[in-house]
Amino acid sequence: MTDATMSAAAPEDQIENLIEVRGLLSQFGDRTIHENLDIDLKRGEVMGVVGGSGAGKTVLLNTIIGLKEPEGGSVKVLGYDRATLTGDQAADIEQRTGILFQQGALFSSLTVLENVASPLVEHTRLPKSTMYELAELKIAMVGLKPEHHHLKPAELSGGMKKRAGLARALALDPELVFLDEPTAGLDPIGAAAFDELIRQLADDLGLSVFMITHDLDSLYAICDKVAVLADKRVVEKATVQELERSDHPWIKEYFLGPRGRAATKAA
Numbered sequence: 001m002t003d004a005t006m007s008a009a010a011p012e013d014q015i016e017n018l019i020e021v022r023g024l025l026s027q028f029g030d031r032t033i034h035e036n037l038d039i040d041l042k043r044g045e046v047m048g049v050v051g052g053s054g055a056g057k058t059v060l061l062n063t064i065i066g067l068k069e070p071e072g073g074s075v076k077v078l079g080y081d082r083a084t085l086t087g088d089q090a091a092d093i094e095q096r097t098g099i100l101f102q103q104g105a106l107f108s109s110l111t112v113l114e115n116v117a118s119p120l121v122e123h124t125r126l127p128k129s130t131m132y133e134l135a136e137l138k139i140a141m142v143g144l145k146p147e148h149h150h151l152k153p154a155e156l157s158g159g160m161k162k163r164a165g166l167a168r169a170l171a172l173d174p175e176l177v178f179l180d181e182p183t184a185g186l187d188p189i190g191a192a193a194f195d196e197l198i199r200q201l202a203d204d205l206g207l208s209v210f211m212i213t214h215d216l217d218s219l220y221a222i223c224d225k226v227a228v229l230a231d232k233r234v235v236e237k238a239t240v241q242e243l244e245r246s247d248h249p250w251i252k253e254y255f256l257g258p259r260g261r262a263a264t265k266a267a
């Protein structure tokens, strides 16, 4: 790379951490959910976020994507500090990130094709035919078929809804994808297939992934690193193999309890 091209590159293209949270304080009234929480997602990393029920995974996700204001600390996404975000920066983040919410969050009155095309309609000025061609491509990428294009969400199975939601999350070719419990509600075979799809897409498209999950199998199948939320903060971020050796009581129970052992053996 020449000096000229280096200086032409936007600063955010050079950052290593696509997500950088420091000293996060999250509260509801006098209840503290996070205190002094730090977490990073490195470029190209597929990171799982685990923690007991009520540990604050969803609140963390909502804070990072801007749905909840933090009570303290700093939250940077794609190099932009959320506290000082301009309208252009917010739009840039929206275009460069994709989110798969737990239930797929599809528009019930739109078909699969229209749902997947909706981010293109909102954020681009492409001709309609091009938008639909791109949406068809994304639908094929997640393993849905042309005969599914014209179905409404109510006509889809849980797994198909997740796939359609994933296709919509990928519509704008994001570099950063948030997944909220992607395998929740799927049977084990469907969950394993969805895990495989996520890992394949992450590798093929070079995605960085922030994934909340309760699913130990997903951690083994997909994640480069796993961040563990306990005691109001991230107590460890490591590979699953490293976490299996952790002394933290919650992590021990999670990985070495009865359900943990089954996933460890299967890996």
Ligand SMILES: Nc1ncnc2c1ncn2[C@@H]1O[C@H](COP(=O)(O)OP(=O)(O)OP(=O)(O)O)[C@@H](O)[C@H]1O
Binding pocket: 028, 033, 051, 052, 053, 054, 055, 056, 057, 058, 059, 060
């Ligand atoms: N809008 C809100 N108002 C008040 N309290 C809230 C609100 N949203 C979340 N909380 C509280 O914050 C805590 C963390 O919730 P959160 O949904 O992040 O947990 P979680 O780790 O995602 O749990 P689960 O695994 O069960 O989904 C919970 O005790 C919850 O009651």
